[in-house]
Amino acid sequence: xxxxxxxxxxxxxxxxxxxxxxxxxxxxxxxxxxxxxxxxxxxxxxxxxxxxxxxxxxxxxxxxxxxxxxxxxxxxxxxxxxxxxxxxxxxxxxxxxxxxxxxxxxxxxxxxxxxxxxxxxxxxxxxxxxxxxxxxxxxxxxxxxxxxxxxxxxxxxxxxxxxxxxxxxxxxxxxxxxxxxxxxxxxxxxxxxxxxxxxxxxxxxxxxxxxxxxxxxxxxxxxxxxxxx
Amino acid sequence: xxxxxxxxxxxxxxxxxxxxxxxxxxxxxxxxxxxxxxxxxxxxxxxxxxxxxxxxxxxxxxxxxxxxxxxxxxxxxxxxxxx
Numbered sequence: 447x448x449x450x451x452x453x454x455x456x457x458x459x460x461x462x463x464x465x466x467x468x469x470x471x472x473x474x475x476x477x478x479x480x481x482x483x484x485x486x487x488x489x490x491x492x493x494x495x496x497x498x499x500x501x502x503x504x505x506x507x508x509x510x511x512x513x514x515x516x517x518x519x520x521x522x523x524x525x526x527x528x529x530x531x532x533x534x535x536x537x538x539x540x541x542x543x544x545x546x547x548x549x550x551x552x553x554x555x556x557x558x559x560x561x562x563x564x565x566x567x568x569x570x571x572x573x574x575x576x577x578x579x580x581x582x583x584x585x586x587x588x589x590x591x592x593x594x595x596x597x598x599x600x601x602x603x604x605x606x607x608x609x610x611x612x613x614x615x616x617x618x619x620x621x622x623x624x625x626x627x628x629x630x631x632x633x634x635x636x637x638x639x640x641x642x643x644x645x646x647x648x649x650x651x652x653x654x655x656x657x658x659x660x661x662x663x664x665x666x667x668x669x670x671x672x673x674x675x
Numbered sequence: 676x677x678x679x680x681x682x683x684x685x686x687x688x689x690x691x692x693x694x695x696x697x698x699x700x701x702x703x704x705x706x707x708x709x710x711x712x713x714x715x716x717x718x719x720x721x722x723x724x725x726x727x728x729x730x731x732x733x734x735x736x737x738x739x740x741x742x743x744x745x746x747x748x749x750x751x752x753x754x755x756x757x758x
Contacts, residue, residue, distance in 0.1 A: 507740055514737060543740065550742040557691045597688060597743055622689065 449473035449669060451493040454521070456482040456512045461498035461535065461645065468645035469495065472665040482515040492672045493530045494521055496537030498590070498643060508551060508593040509539030518544050530574055530668065531637045535591055538629075538639035547630055547639045548606065549598030554591070555622025561590040563658070565617035566628055566642060570610050573631055574671045575638045578663035584617050585660035587642035594641040596623035596630075606630055613638055676723045678730060681747040682739045683714035714744075 451469045455462045466477040477495070478488050487494065502511035512518065518540070525531050525546055533541040541547045554560055563586050568579040579585065598606070603624055606612055614629035621641070629640030644661025684690050690712050697711035717738055721730070730748050739746040 506737070510737065510740065542742070548742075550740055552689065552743065553691050555689060555691050557695055595689070595691075622691075 448475040449493075449672065450475070450478065450488065450491050451495060452478045452480045452488055452491050453495045453497060454480050454482060454517055455497070456499070456501035456515065456536075456540075458501045458503055459497050459499035459536065461643065464643075464645045465495050465497040465534065468648045468661070468665055469493070471648060472662065473669050480517060482512065482517050485516045485520065487517070487520045487524055491524065491529055493532060493668055494524060496521070496531070496533040496540050497645075498535030498537060501536055501540065504593070507539075507543065509536060509541075509543040512536075512540045513543035522546060525632070525637055528634065528636055530672075532575065532668070533637075533639040534643055534645065535589075535594075535641055538641055539593060541637065541639040546637050547632060548602050549596055549624075549630065551591075551593045551641070552595040552597050552622075553593050554595050559590075559592045560594070560621055561588075563588045563647075564620050564642065566614045567617045569612045569615055570631065572610070573613060573635045573638065573667075575631075575664055575667050576613055577671060578667040586647070586658050587644055587661050588646045589620065589642045591621070591641055594621040594623065596627045596641075598624060603627075609633070611635075614640055614642065676721050676725065677750055678719045678721055678725070679749045680717040680719065680730070680734060680738055681714060681749065682717065682734075682744050683746070684712060685743060685745050688743050 453462050453466045469477040505511050522544055539551045542550050565584050565586055568583045570576055571579045571581045611631040612627050613631050616626040616628050628642055631638050644664040647658045647661030649659055693711040693713045700708050734746040
């Protein structure tokens with residue numbers, strides 16, 4: 447059966463097309479586009495993707511307004527049924543604001559917007575999203591954010607690390623994130639939030655000038671896991 | 676009925692904006708500033724009789740992110756509520 451992924455677009459999302467293209471390239475099936483004001487998700491989804499951008503102009507706090515939108519109630523309900531959810535950049539912020547993931551994303555420690563490709567260490571390779579990576583592997587993925595400084599209290603950070611829920615860590619100084627955390631998983635491993643943009647690094651090696659291809663295996667991991675399920 | 680909600684970063688949460696402003700104050704020659712923390716003031720005009728429970732729920736669900744922020748509700752004509 448064709449892979450069914452939904453990409454949610456909020457007012458101010460700007461990586462929704464890139465996310466849809468990445469999903470289509472890897473799965474061969476078109477991604478279903480869903481608007482924030484929709485109250486219901488399509489049925490039988492294999493994956494829900496929350497893209498990057500500046501939903502609602504980052505009013506109040508990044509991701510806070512989007513977390514209250516009608517579609518997010520449906521996303522929270524779907525996640526509770528075990529539907530995998532991927533949130534990238536602003537999508538990660540939305541997931542923390544919706545309390546699907548612990549912690550919060552603060553303003554970058556250096557106060558500046560950071561837009562460059564950074565080295566990440568893959569910390570967890572047993573999740574739905576990371577099984578195609580090698581443990582401890584360093585990959586290069588672009589970041590583009592102002593509020594990417596991951597914060598959680600020490601107890602939460604210890605729990606995340608103890609449970610193997612840190613998916614990616616920055617392998618170089620980036621935004622001041624607690625324990626260099628770049629991506630975290632939910633307790634059941636089926637929700638991933640990350641600041642770096644894997645959908646911007648999916649081109650085959652031949653055209654890798656366009657951000658590289660290290661993000662490709664994240665989508666391949668999800669596709670392989672669900673295709674074999 | 677006017678209500679003011681003050682949202683502040685919790686102690687221990689890094690405030691790079693406050694730090695930058697602190698630095699700028701020192702640059703302007705103001706001595707003796709020990710620390711600067713930047714928060715947010717939200718003014719609400721709510722129906723008379725809106726109770727503290729409802730306002731607290733508004734803060735917890737949207738106005739503040741209690742992972743990183745605390746909030747104070749003022750102007751209810753009753754003892755201040757702080758969480």
